[in-house]
Amino acid sequence: MSKISLTTASLWIACAAASSAAESLPSWNDSPAKQAIVNFVERVTTEGSPDYVPPAERIATFDNDGCLWSEQPAYFQLFFAIDRVRATAGDHPEWQTEEAFASVLKGDLKAVAASGEKGLMQLVAATHAGMTTEEFTAEVSAWMAEATHPQTGKRYTEMVFQPMLELLDYLRANGFKTFIVSGGGIEFIRPWAEATYGIPPEQVVGSSLKMKYEVRDGTPVILKLAEIDLIDDKAGKPVGIQGHIGRRPIFAAGNSDGDFQMLEWTTAGEGPRFGMIVHHTDADREWAYDRDSHVGQLDRALDAAPDRGWNVVDMKQDWGVIYPE
Template sequence: MHLNPALLKLRWLFALLLILPLLGQAEEVLPSWRDGPSRTAIIGFVEAVTEEGGKGYVPPSERIAVFDNDGTLWSEQPLYFQILFAFAEVKRLAPQHPEWKTQQPFKAVLEDDHRVFAASGIRGLMEIVTATHTGIDTQTFNQNARRWLATAVHPRTHKPFTEMVYQPMLELLSFLRDNGFKTYIVSGGEVAFMRTFAEEVYGIPPEQVIGTTFATRFQDKDGQLSIQRLPELTHNDDGPGKPESIEAVIGRRPILAFGNSDGDLQMLQWTAAGSGPRFMGLVHHTDAKREWAYDRDSKIGRLDKALDKARAGAWTIVDMASEWRRIYPFEATTGE
């Protein structure tokens, strides 16, 4: 049986119309990532663990992906954004605490004396964070954090902090979830602060956000129920604290982990030490023009030992300058 040439041409055209949308979808995978080693590694890994019957297949229940937040999902310069929130809270609360005018490190914050504040070290920082993050109930804290996020802007870009997120990483999170992964934040940031924006910004619900934690206490005061935030740190979710919290909260070893600093090293090592397919990634801040360039000598997001381990272990190191076509959602995509 011979088909009419016109009918045959029509069938080919119809088939092409069916295929074109699929081709368009394929082109849209990680569109803000340039073709290069990192994009290739990510896509190859996801294809390997999702191919049923393949030797690298991982069932959906075991497709756990963990991400640091500061410097991995959003910017962290010139200071971690949560510290900027704490500074703003000190200034907002100062009228209720006249003693802060002469008491360090509060005096340094009120006078924007960064040199004196830096000299107070981690102890001074914890004083500021404890004063602004505890002694109140969880609802009040959440309201304070959301109010600041809704009004504050980044000192360099003048964009809301929730827009200082990395478009390529937003695409990666979506790509993983589309392929059956469960995505978690595992960060040194305070957990309640991150939970105020993580679902809206990253699509990660609060129960999948893990971070540094203050003690809490249930309170029933004349029938008014609340969870009070206490000035006692119960878990520091940095360095070795990350695999510890992954084990305690998730109960499964991740098969994919992304970080950007030495504080993420143990999380990446813990992921790498598992059996079967593994993916370990580092965001390397190399773009001084569009973002910042820093690694070994930076006081914020220092990347030194983890960079050496990544190179020795053939982990994926994302060169921000060369591999990301755009960094933030609000900026234009650059050419190849």
């Protein structure tokens, strides 16, 4: 084959790849955001290119709440915790006056949500202490199959973002390994992440409780203790990434200031890097919020995005569809 025909063949392959990329992200409107994603993926996957990244190093990390699924009017894990508190309140008369339990029982969501992910973790710790990991997994799975969102009436796993599902698939089709790196609880996300996102339990990083192994009447169990192990948020995210993955991602997506350090750590690495922020701008189809939100506050990271080259995705403009049909 002559040099000219080889070049033609290369062009041919490049065009085929580009066209396949466009087809892989059908819910993304043609926009600079989509183009930036496709350009990045093509750069790091083109063998012989100076920006080529071997598959083993194609690590992509995604925040969960507000990045892969909705997080309003409160983190979905909070709704799960509320249901648990209500179900077991009879055994805990002290909860009537003790916060955040009292607010949960009064149905004052705002007061509960204001306690943030740390408050959520306390609630989780208190309502799940002494439970085995397998019991907890069974409860999460049962709840996910039954519970519905108070405003949309959808199942929570139906409130995932279709464009992000496509992005996960697109990255994996291009040799990336996709991880969740969430402030939410690792054991809360694992039971449904594989079916929903195609992300297996071993690729979920999240906030965690300390655990203890013991043998009960001859049966080994792992207990979730009422003690926080890691808050996988803000500066905890790079720590969670290093602990679980041991490699710096080349692609990270988030939506709030809780993702600032993950984006910073990811994009400060050498070679091509991609930082992405999902900006909630669509009050009609989802929610619109940023600097003043008590959930998923996006302020510092939004200011920093232009200088740091982080790609801000405008949900209203850039996404043709929000939830899967």
